[in-house]
Amino acid sequence: MPMKIIITKDFDDMSATASEIVVDDIKQFQKTKQKKDNYILGLATGNTPTGLYKKLAKAANSNEFDPEAIVSFNLDEYIGLPGDTSSERVLHPESYAFFMVQELFGLLNKKFKKSYVPAGTEIDLNKLLAELDKYKNDSSVYEFIGSDAGKQILIKPNGPSDYLNYINKEILDAYMDKIKKFGGIDLHIVGVGGRGHLAFHECGIPLDREALLVKLDDNTVGNAVVDGHFKEEIFAPKYAISMGAKAIYRAKTVLLVANGKRKSESIAASLLGDVTDKVPISMGQEYAKNGGNMIYVIEKEAASGLLNKFDELKRKGFEVVNKL
Ligand code: GLP
Secondary structure, rough: OOOOOEEEOOOOHHHHHHHHHHHHHHHHHHHHOOOOEEEEEOOOOOOOOHHHHHHHHHHHHOOOOOOHHEEEOOOEEEEEEOOOOOOHHHHOOOOOOHHHHHHHHHHHHOOOOOOEEOOOOHHHHHHHHHHHHHOOOOOOOOEEEEEOOOEEEEEOOOOHHHHHHHHHHHHHHHHHOOOOOOHOOOEEEEEHHHHOOOOOOOOOOOOOOOEEEOOHHHHHHHHHHOOOOOHHHHHOOOOEEOOOHHOOOOOOOEEEOOOOOHHHHHHHHHHHHHOEEEEEEHHHHHHHHHHOOOEEEOOOOOOOOOOOHHHHHHHHHOOOOOOO
16 A cells, blocks of 8 residues: 655644544445444554644533444553553653553543553562672573664563563563454554654564663653753653564554654654664554555644655555645
8 A cells, every 4th residue: 555644734634634534444444344343443552642632521421432342552651660560651741651541542522442551550660670780690581672872671481480481471472462362453543753663663673573672762761851841850760671673664554743843853864764673663664555545644843854745655555645
């Protein structure tokens, strides 16, 4: 399917355009499918989709579609938010679970049938760090994978650490299994992180990854402070769990939303350059070539590296809609 790139005027236009795509897809699904079928919606956090979520909630509340036949899955969650227990951590205002309640779930009059956020808040950071330290010289237990600053912590199956095995099976594999049990994701909304990462699939982590335990890139931690989520870097989480690119690009549609100048370079590289793990969102090109429905809805600042490149984009077979 040709990749579609829609360049929008500003944040509102981006939010309205993206919301229309999501609402239309849900309506289409709910019109043709059996009553018992659920629409599986993939969700992202970050400032970018907040306008889209408000519009989506408005459409749900005015009965444009049935929210009670929707099951949602989020991309990622922090490990190491303050709090001694998982319930304290999940209620931390910067947890992604809390964000979802504030920005979308709490706005719905009728709730989604089910909503899942990866269980990063279940993980006790101190226990994790103790296990990583204990086996730090044993690559048969775990390994850091990735060529860049952020890394996947690849836990080897059935090793000697019960805690690492628990994370691998009960948290990472279990999340993937749940998505599979619901038949996979119909449409996944994704944002763009610093240097073109996707969810917490950091730059340099191989693209063929499903669920990830991640040590975050310094750039990601820095942006969380710059964006006002944490006062200083010492308070910002350094670890997370995330869906990996391979799992994300299995959805029937991937809808990428991006705004702001910070993202312009990686947006341009992801479309004009080759597919590379240096820019994880570049995997969208391969996904589209293999039949995936890849849609970019980007605001003009984020699109600034593309504005004089429309011919090149079209030569690559992309469909460009310029709303400027
Ligand atoms: C974090 C999240 C990503 C998100 C990114 C951008 O890295 N894990 O899923 O896309 O932030 O956030 P924002 O939309 O605030 O720019």
